[in-house]
Amino acid sequence: AEAITKPAATAAEPRVLDIVSLYPRDMNIYGDSGNVLTVRRRAELYGYAPVIHHYNQGDAWPERVDMILGGGGQDQGQGTITDDLFRRSDDLHALADAGCPMLLICGMYQLFGNYFQTAEGTRLPGIGVLNVTTVGQPHRMIGNLVDHTDEFGDVVGYENHSGQTFLHGDGTRPWGVVDEDGTGNNGTDHTEGARRNAVIGTYLHGSVLPKNPRVADYLIRIAAQNRYGAFDPRPSAEATRELSRLDDLAARAAKVAAS
Numbered sequence: 001a002e003a004i005t006k007p008a009a010t011a012a013e014p015r016v017l018d019i020v021s022l023y024p025r026d027m028n029i030y031g032d033s034g035n036v037l038t039v040r041r042r043a044e045l046y047g048y049a050p051v052i053h054h055y056n057q058g059d060a061w062p063e064r065v066d067m068i069l070g071g072g073g074q075d076q077g078q079g080t081i082t083d084d085l086f087r088r089s090d091d092l093h094a095l096a097d098a099g100c101p102m103l104l105i106c107g108m109y110q111l112f113g114n115y116f117q118t119a120e121g122t123r124l125p126g127i128g129v130l131n132v133t134t135v136g137q138p139h140r141m142i143g144n145l146v147d148h149t150d151e152f153g154d155v156v157g158y159e160n161h162s163g164q165t166f167l168h169g170d171g172t173r174p175w176g177v178v179d180e181d182g183t184g185n186n187g188t189d190h191t192e193g194a195r196r197n198a199v200i201g202t203y204l205h206g207s208v209l210p211k212n213p214r215v216a217d218y219l220i221r222i223a224a225q226n227r228y229g230a231f232d233p234r235p236s237a238e239a240t241r242e243l244s245r246l247d248d249l250a251a252r253a254a255k256v257a258a259s
């Protein structure tokens with residue numbers, strides 16, 4: 001019989017990135033699914049082959065995970081997914097410890113902390129990847145927000161949450177700071193979001209990644225480095241033009257949001 005030979009790897013071999021969209025059915029408000037679209041498109045433009053795994057409770061966990069994206073949710077949606085999130089806790093901790101890039105917005109940010117207690121007093125346990133705790137209060141924090149970060153400069157977005165989040169150190173540090181009139185994590189200490197390893201938790205909806213492509217590129221770069229040893233973008237001429245158009249649009253959106 002003729003041997004079946006596998007063709008040698010060439011430059012044309014697809015460079016897959018496995019990206020998990022976490023609980024898109026219950027945790028996706030204020031356009032957070034736009035983050036998944038942005039990462040997918042930009043990864044394609046850089047010459048990667050992103051595969052999006054839409055993971056909802058009860059689904060099989062993908063064999064390979066290069067990035068995690070999680071959106072915000074109503075208190076009720078958060079209650080629906082916590083049992084399953086706990087079943088995935090070991091996987092998610094291992095990934096975070098190994099430097100897997102993650103972006104967790106609002107409701108999912110809260111549940112990656114130690115707990116979220118709703119304004120009504122129900123305590124939803126979190127998986128503790130980030131050392132933060134959140135307690136809801138009757139007054140919601142709503143509005144456009146500029147997050148001044150050291151890593152990415154100003155990151156713009158929109159917040160709408162009842163939960164006040166406080167950071168408790170031990171490797172978890174604020175992502176950035178907000179101006180006097182902004183609320184961010186809790187409305188009192190002027191911090192916004194949380195960082196640990198390659199994990200970013202933030203209150204910024206928007207969607208945040210189309211408006212802040214530097215953050216999307218960070219997530220893609222770390223994912224590619226972890227999997228392939230280096231981030232090696234190979235955009236076509238057409239892709240380069242599209243990337244610069246997207247950057248122009250983002251700069252315009254940022255100007256509006258900051259005004």
Ligand code: GLN
Pocket residue numbers: 029071072073074075078105106107108136160161162163164
């Ligand atoms: N339910 C949470 C809160 O109100 C999260 C809301 C959100 O994800 N926007 O604090």
